[in-house]
Amino acid sequence: MQQLSPIDALMLYIESANAPNQLNPIIIYEPDTDNGGVVRFKSILQNIESRLHLAPSFRRKLAFPPLHLDDPYWVDDENFDLEFHVRHIALPKPGDWRQFCILVSRLIAQRVDLSRPPWEIIVVEGLDNIEGLPPGCFAVLYKIHHACMDGVSGAELLSVLQDLSPDGSGYRPAPDWQPEPAPGQYQLLFRAGKKLLSRPTHTLGVAKKILPILRAGKTVEKKNSAGLRVPHTRFNSTPSPHRAFEACFFPLSEVKKIRALAPHSTVNDVALAIVAGGLRHYLQAKEELPDDSLVAAVPVSTRSDASGGGNEISAQTTKLFTEIADPQQRLAAICAAMQENKAYLNAVGAKELAGLSTIMPGQMLAYMAKTALSLSGKMGRDLLANTVVTNVPGAQVPLYFTGAKAIKMFGGGPILLNMSLTHVISSYCGEMAINITACRNLMPDPAFYRECLQRSFDELLQASL
Template sequence: MQQLTGLDASFVYLETPNTPMHIGSLAIYDPSTSPNGRLRFKEVLAFVESRLDGAWAFRRRLVRVPFDLDHPYWIEDPDFDLEYHVRHIALPEPGDWRQLCILAARLHARPLDLNKPLWEFTIIEGLDNIDGLPKGSIAILSKVHHAAIDGMSGVEMTTAIHDLTPDVPERKFDVSWKADTKPSDAELLIRAQVNAVRQPLKVADIIARSIPGMAKASTGLLSRDLNLPTTGSAPKTLFNRTVSSHRVVDGVRFDLDEVKAIKNAVEGATVNDVILSVVGGALRKYLTHHEDLPKKDLIAFAPISVRTEEEKSALGNQVSGMLVNLGTSVEEPVERLRLVHDKSKGAKALTNAIGARNLAQFSEVSPGGLMGLGARLYSRAGLANAHDPAFNCVVTNVPGPPVPLYFAGAQLIEQYGTGPIFDGMGLIHPVYSYNGTICVSFTADRDTVNDPERYADCLREAFEELKAAALPKPKRKSSSKKTASRKKAAAG
């Protein structure tokens, strides 16, 4: 039995009927590479069952302390049922990209059952009318609660169910699984009392470890070696209001080599800076169309992994984050990239000075029951509509392998991300890189973004404009010699 950290538990407390707190992906596969040239559902079940030992989250479920007096615990589920977690469905007509996105959004909008292991895979067939995909392609929509994994620990689950070759090799995992007995309420309450006695010591330890970083940051700010990345709150937009229970999902794919070439237009810029500037350009276009573009730059929250090499396979979240400027007030694409890079560099310096891990550990002192009560009251009262947001959206990067992956022998073609939204922040951009491509996806509130295909087009247009402005134009061959020879031939 293992207790959740304060950060992991916060995703449980903050969940409401309109704001389920799971993350996931929409992965598309070509089954023609599998040993039989196609995948049957029985084969998928058998394959996933053979890989359950590869990740801790597969068979662990939550046990909550009565009245949320302490953080919940993970136990190995004694009633685990694989067929509950792996489902099978066909894409309705006409089976095109729009229909796939609609189905993915509907599935993603449904909360996970908190009384079972917190993940689901839905196998989706019928992707025969989508441009660029091989006939017979399938998709897998995955959902995993944020209490169980972050973007980096999610790589463990991805690794467990994927291989580097299509021949489905047998793999053994160094894990011995044994079901737990569910603890009684009395046992959980005794544990809560013991933890309550230890809490002041934990708070003192966290504050003591934070003081050097805070002092370093204060010194840097006073000497102007560091600058605050933003001033005050972010501007209010149509994304920053109370959200409904409905979702939209979409995404676009870019060539990673082109992204790397674009970053060279600004000295020191990174791939992340390019993606942030593309998101900024898309938001500028979209909000201009809806007559909602503020004069002040929009701000994104960018999660930062603080996971060490030793914690690579650990359950839960090891993340902090920083606020980055998206340059939505800047029309010229390269100038926007330059601004994003400069602001991001300053935000990273400040975060490094304080210590990203120190920031993450402050969640350990948050009272769980009060967090949940506050989230519910905040949602019911519609308070997100009454104040400016701390940030406008989330942009989270999940690095993937540069080589092809295979699920039960089927090659992964492309992968798009899905993520949680909540009151006051109705737009998240999961960014997945894989095998020479980078996919920028988004999940949003359907009542706010009822035209997701327009926002997807805005992402494409913003990328193409930045590429055209950043990359050198190919030199056209001079036609003067040809013209002279033609004139000479005509004269002769």
């Protein structure tokens, strides 16, 4: 039995019925058809089952203390059923990209069952008419609650299901699994009471650590927040339960050419510039482009090692300079802003600030956070950001799953209460993907937004030639 960390608990409580806090990696595989290889669903189930012991979180569910007096615990699911978590569907013919995106949109809108281990795997066959993909490909869509993992630990979790060769060598068969007995409600109540009694002393300790950091960061915050007025856009409204999903792909070799436009720029800076140009084109077409720059929230991993699951993240905000028409100037401005923001991020001490969530029960802190988000959505000038742009680096060597080779790796992320558009930047084997998850009511035309992102990329690439 292991209690959720304060940040993991916050990831659980801050979601709403219309905004489930789930991560949705997607991997498309090509079976080895030259050698007659056909991947059966039965083989996929056997493969996953043989690796469950490599990531204990696969078979852990949440146990909530009575009256929610404390944060929940991870406990073994004594009734774990693999076939509930791994499912199998197929696209109808012709099996094109539009059909696939519509299906993904519907699947990611559905919440995972929190009475079971909070993850699902959906195998999607019938991808037979997608440009750039050979017939016979299948996709694997993951639905994993954010309380289980952040982007870094998520990549580690997915890695236990991937191989470096088609034969699947390099792992040991699963030993017999015996679940540990789950705690009773009286035991959880006792633990919660003990923690509540110690909370005043703990609060003083957290305050002693945080107050000096806040004072040190105050000056830096003033320097960096100048001009960071967040304009209101169509994406800064309460989301519906419906989702829109899209993705576009760019060669990393061409992304590196674009980096040469701005000294010291990074791949992440280029991705932000592509998103900025795409938003500019999209909102211009709707005659809704604000005079002030749009602002992005950029999650940053604070993980100090490669072990452990859960969440170790912070976030910074940055202007996207959508008021600048010239794509090269926009990239240079974004690069300069990101360099300046590093000082603020270090000064704030994100991991120490996470201690605030140990002062009060997670639900109370989440209620305060959701209230702040809701109020900021009604006061345009007080918005935190217009959109989320997060970078999840991927493998740059070929990966395999049940003998099939992964040829594309991408996926979506959660949207927030008043930020109904999320961009996930991912990369795999020399290709960068920009993935879009949005409220369908606020972005009814995701394919057009994909065209806007492609146009933004083409403008930057043309400027680099």
